[in-house]
Amino acid sequence: MKLGEIQKLKIEKKVEFGVYLSDGQDRVLLPKKQVPEGAGIGDEISAFVYKDSKDRLIATTNMPKLTLGQYGVLSVSQVNKVGAFLDWGLEKDLFLPFKEMTRQPSEGDEILVRVYIDKSERLCASMKGIYELLSKKPPYQVGDEVEARIYEFGHDFGTFVALEDKYSSMIPRHEDVSKYRIGDVIMVRITGIKEDGKCDVTIRDKAYVQMEDDAEAILELIDSYAGVLPFSEKASPEVIKRETGLSKAAFKRAIGRLYKERKITLNDGKIRRAVD
Template sequence: MIRLGEKQTLTVVKKVEFGVYLSEKQGDEEKVLLPGKQVPAGTDIGSTIEVFIYKDSDDRLIATTNEPKIMLGDVRMLKVKDTSRIGAFMDWGLEKDLLLPFKQQTKKVSPGDEVLCALYIDKSNRLCVTMNVYPYLSQNSPYKKDDRVTGTVYEMSGNFGAFVAVDDIYSGLIPKKEIYGDIKIGDTVSARVVSVKEDGKLNLGIREKAYLQMDTDAKALMELIEKEGGKLSFNDKAAPELIREKTGMSKNEFKRAVGRLLKEGRIEIKPDSIVKI
């Protein structure tokens, strides 16, 4: 069986002016054309060639010896070449561009964007890509608690947090309560494995353990105070929501940073503010 979207080693069963026809074995009815410009020198009837199977502009199966940037079931970063009313066209290393349909986009994309996506076969038996990569990610990562990882944010959820494709292969999540700063779809993030769930998915944190993070937070807080002219218009009694909005820290993290700066004699806490000494 000739398999769309995959690499296969097929046998040359017929030679024509414009290329060769390939099949699994001599006598099979199912054949696919490898265009002449792709046929290796010295190829003859009975030769075997490794090819990738896709469809041409007329929706016919076609073989190529060129290397695609993505294959069926893979998750890869692809560049947007163009957009139209039906979706975006992606560069995947082959002559015919690959469609990313509008309904498979998790955010608006523009020419030049690098997009994390997975290759699949749609209901019309055509190859397309989707930004909804969750079903294609592996849960069998080699990582364990406290390992450092890098991944691509592929979905943002108001209920759960930021979904991350670790190494663009493995399934990970930065829980909502762990998100700091402006994280958006397409961002590359460096994170720490907080835990590994029973199903193999990774819980991630983008901040260090408290004793390591404290120095970083204290430095960031001091920079913020200086930026505000030496005075912060709230103190550690402020609401957690205000602290997170202004500093990107939880209330506990903020209080630890304040404590560090107090101990170093760099700030003074007023009834409604924090001032630089």
């Protein structure tokens, strides 16, 4: 009997509360409300085998959104002190343990997970290991704009996203993703495709468009410091990233634009708001 898989099983015995299905060796109960009308002894049925709330094997003719080894997007129906529970199309929700979370989701979030069997022989969900399951054969070109779902934060390399929930990709670590949550779907632009098929993407607009937004944000930051920034474009990339959320290159581009438009002055190593 294959736990977590859809399989062909034969009706071996009828009982008052359903029928028993057999694979030739083991048997499992298919509850009465799941039995197809007119089905009889010896008939073959496609069924999914999982465990009920008492950890007993049980069959269903309802098909789950994911089976063992598959990955996909599921909605979080509940979060409690033991983990989260995901709606996968069956009466009993799929359990997501805390130890299998890359970041704790909230009720209603739609997140990428895979299905596995834990040490207690139960079907569970995991937010880990998604990277290995995503395709490395993207149908995109550099410059394409694509929907991407965030599935993992916090790596030294950057933020991992799945393009259209299928293809492997990453937002570089210098881009500010602090306003996003796990499971968020965002628009990204393809900036490169590696030889192994993995995509590099950006959440920023093309430089000439993004520069306007960056420049306005810097002006607001200068105003918050009473008209004088406490650091200059010669500051370390880490300081600039921490204070502005921008890479050093983007910061310098925006400063250059503001200076050209005479909205700031650059004297004595200080960046000041220009006085009208």
